[in-house]
Amino acid sequence: MSRFGSPAAGVVAQAGATHTQQSMGWAGSRQAPLLDAARLALARDLQLAFRKRGQLVQPLAFFAMVTMLFPLAISPELARLREIAPGVLWAGALLASLLALEFLFRDDAYDGTLEQYALSGQSLTWLMFAKTAAHWLLTGLPLALMAPLAALSLGVSAAAVPGIVASVAVGSVALSLIGSIGAALTLGIKRSGALLSLLTLPLSLPVLIFGARATQLAISGGPLLAPLELLAAVAVLGVTLAPLAAAAAVRISLE
Amino acid sequence: MTWTWFHRLGSPPYIYALAARLTPWFAWPAALLIIGGLWGGLVLAPADYQQGDGFRIIYVHAPSAWMSLMVYTTMAIAAAVGLIWRIKVAHAVAASCAPIGASFTFAALVTGALWGEPMWGTYWEWDPRLTSELILLFLYLGYMGLRAGLEDTQRADRASAVLAVVGVVNVPIIHYSVTWWNSLHQAPSVMRLAKPTMAASMLVPLLMMLLGFTLFFGAVLLVRLRGEVLSRERSASWIREVVSA
Numbered sequence: 476m477s478r479f480g481s482p483a484a485g486v487v488a489q490a491g492a493t494h495t496q497q498s499m500g501w502a503g504s505r506q507a508p509l510l511d512a513a514r515l516a517l518a519r520d521l522q523l524a525f526r527k528r529g530q531l532v533q534p535l536a537f538f539a540m541v542t543m544l545f546p547l548a549i550s551p552e553l554a555r556l557r558e559i560a561p562g563v564l565w566a567g568a569l570l571a572s573l574l575a576l577e578f579l580f581r582d583d584a585y586d587g588t589l590e591q592y593a594l595s596g597q598s599l600t601w602l603m604f605a606k607t608a609a610h611w612l613l614t615g616l617p618l619a620l621m622a623p624l625a626a627l628s629l630g631v632s633a634a635a636v637p638g639i640v641a642s643v644a645v646g647s648v649a650l651s652l653i654g655s656i657g658a659a660l661t662l663g664i665k666r667s668g669a670l671l672s673l674l675t676l677p678l679s680l681p682v683l684i685f686g687a688r689a690t691q692l693a694i695s696g697g698p699l700l701a702p703l704e705l706l707a708a709v710a711v712l713g714v715t716l717a718p719l720a721a722a723a724a725v726r727i728s729l730e
Numbered sequence: 731m732t733w734t735w736f737h738r739l740g741s742p743p744y745i746y747a748l749a750a751r752l753t754p755w756f757a758w759p760a761a762l763l764i765i766g767g768l769w770g771g772l773v774l775a776p777a778d779y780q781q782g783d784g785f786r787i788i789y790v791h792a793p794s795a796w797m798s799l800m801v802y803t804t805m806a807i808a809a810a811v812g813l814i815w816r817i818k819v820a821h822a823v824a825a826s827c828a829p830i831g832a833s834f835t836f837a838a839l840v841t842g843a844l845w846g847e848p849m850w851g852t853y854w855e856w857d858p859r860l861t862s863e864l865i866l867l868f869l870y871l872g873y874m875g876l877r878a879g880l881e882d883t884q885r886a887d888r889a890s891a892v893l894a895v896v897g898v899v900n901v902p903i904i905h906y907s908v909t910w911w912n913s914l915h916q917a918p919s920v921m922r923l924a925k926p927t928m929a930a931s932m933l934v935p936l937l938m939m940l941l942g943f944t945l946f947f948g949a950v951l952l953v954r955l956r957g958e959v960l961s962r963e964r965s966a967s968w969i970r971e972v973v974s975a
Contacts, residue, residue: 656896660889664879673875674893677868678900681907688911709903720896723813727888 512597513605520609523582534575534614535621541567542625553630560629561690564622565683568643569650573672575614576654579606584662584728593729599722607655607718615647631694638693638703645706646686652713653678659724681709740817743968746959749952756949763942770935778932784848787841789936793943794838795859798866799901801831801947805873806898809891821887822962824894825877826954830947832870838863858912862905869897883962 524531545563546556556563583589583606592602622643623636631639657675661667685706692699738744771789778785805827812820842860843853854860873890880886963969 656892660876660893661879667879670872670875670879673868674872677865677872677904678896680865681900681903684907684911705907712903716896716899720892724889724892727885727892730885730888 509598509601512595513601516592516602516605517609520606521612524609524613530578531613531617534571535617537574538567538571538618538621539625541570542628546629557630557694560626560631560694561687563629564625564639564643564690565646565687567625568618568622568647568686569676569679569683571618572614572647572650572654573675575610576658576671576675577668579610579655579658580662580725589662589725590729593726599725600718603655603659603721603725604714604718607651607721610655611648611651615651616644618647619644626690626694634696635690635693638699639690642686642689642693642699642703642706645703645710646682646689649682649706649710649713650679652710652717653682655721656717656724659721659728662725662728682706685709740819742819742822742959742963742966743972745819745822746956746972749956749959753949753952756945756952760942760945760949763938763945767935767938767942770938771932775932775935776929781849784845787845789939791838791841791845792936793939794834794841795863796940797943797947798831798835798838798863800944801827801834802866802869802894802901803898804951805831806894809894813888813891813895818887818962819959821891822955822958823951824891825887826951826958828870828874828877830950830954832867832874834943834947835863835867835870839867856912858905858909861908861912865904865908866901869901873897 542563545559549555549559580589583592593599595602619640622639626635626639627633654675657671657678660674661671664670685702689699689702689706691697692702739748767789772786775786777783805824808820808827809824811817812824839860842863846855846857846860847853873893876893877886877890880889960969
């Protein structure tokens with residue numbers, strides 16, 4: 476493992492370089508408080524992503540194309556499409572988020588940022604949480620905002636839109652977190668796409684089940700609070716445990 | 731209390747010799763129990779009043795399904811031990827478990843499908859137990875795929891251990907979500923296998939098979955573990971002594 480620079484400088488220097496205008500109460504101290512370092516990492520990831528906008532659009536375009544496959548493959552009848560809409564939306568969201576996972580750590584592993592994070596003396600768990608949060612803001616949230624569009628194209632009535640947005644938004648939090656573990660575990664493996672899906676999909680199935688159920692209830696106008704709460708429970712469990720596992724996996728990949 | 735016995739378990743030459751010594755103690759009882767259980771189940775036990783002779787597949791199906799979960803648990807515990815205390819032998823145990831567990835899972839799926847055909851009229855039913863079993867198979871395949879993808883043994887050990895532990899946290903969630911999914915989507919038309927008190931003549935062979943399969947797993951694990959230790963320690967000097975002896 477290459478060690479350039481002083482370890483503690485890692486994160487603050489990395490993130491600070493791109494974000495000097497941010498007022499930092501603790502800028503002078505080398506060991507920034509937990510949330511501060513995480514916030515810098517989050518801001519850095521967002522800024523980098525907005526400099527490569529093309530990459531942001533890819534999962535969304537992919538999601539739109541998956542949605543388009545079903546009318547072509549099954550039937551253009553809206554009545555039938557409405558029936559399968561929850562499944563189409565969630566299978567599409569799951570695949571799109573899987574596709575987006577590749578961007579989560581790849582560049583940072585390539586240019587040594589992850590090493591710097593691990594050496595920075597900051598909590599790697601919090602940094603992983605920040606990276607995953609950025610990833611969700613960049614892929615999960617846009618997906619949730621785009622899902623109604625896909626739903627409308629499948630003949631779903633506009634009344635279902637809030638429920639669909641809510642379920643995809645909450646569910647994609649869980650997907651990003653579960654995916655962060657798989658992405659961290661497969662770091663450094665060449666052509667890891669198939670392996671990443673083999674690792675991530677089985678663990679994501681509860682999200683698919685609860686999410687599709689919530690969407691289905693949103694479409695039929697039923698009470699969707701119960702599956703939404705279960706979805707949120709999975710997300711909360713993910714928030715508490717996934718960054719720990721991802722941090723452990725990143726450390727292992729750097730050994 | 732002295733912990734020497736425990737620390738010795740971490741030594742590859744010791745575990746290699748111990749595994750060789752213990753194997754027959756698992757293999758022979760396993761063989762006797764399985765032969766006895768099969769005799770009891772296929773010949774002595776009466777036919778089921780509802781399912782006829784078809785129910786007899788339970789003597790292979792239920793133990794396989796039971797083992798598929800037990801092996802995963804064993805694998806995850808061994809992986810966690812290896813991850814926490816950095817014991818290489820524990821990682822070797824976890825690595826040896828995976829193909830055995832995947833085979834049991836596969837056997838449970840195949841026997842389940844074969845059982846489903848006469849009972850449900852279809853080979854595959856999206857029954858929660860069959861579905862969870864299928865997901866478990868994917869978990870095993872993912873674990874093995876990750877191990878195969880990482881060339882460095884130590885990294886493969888530790889990364890796959892994290893995956894096994896994550897999987898263990900997830901298995902109950904997957905199980906309950908699948909059960910819940912199924913209860914919502916499937917009409918209760920599928921004939922449920924009533925599980926009232928089983929007659930002793932049916933139950934005893936089943937318990938024998940369960941114990942026999944467990945011991946069989948122990949025996950296969952010990953044999954695989956020796957292979958795993960040999961391949962990991964291939965450049966160590968004690969291997970030369972063992973092989974030339």
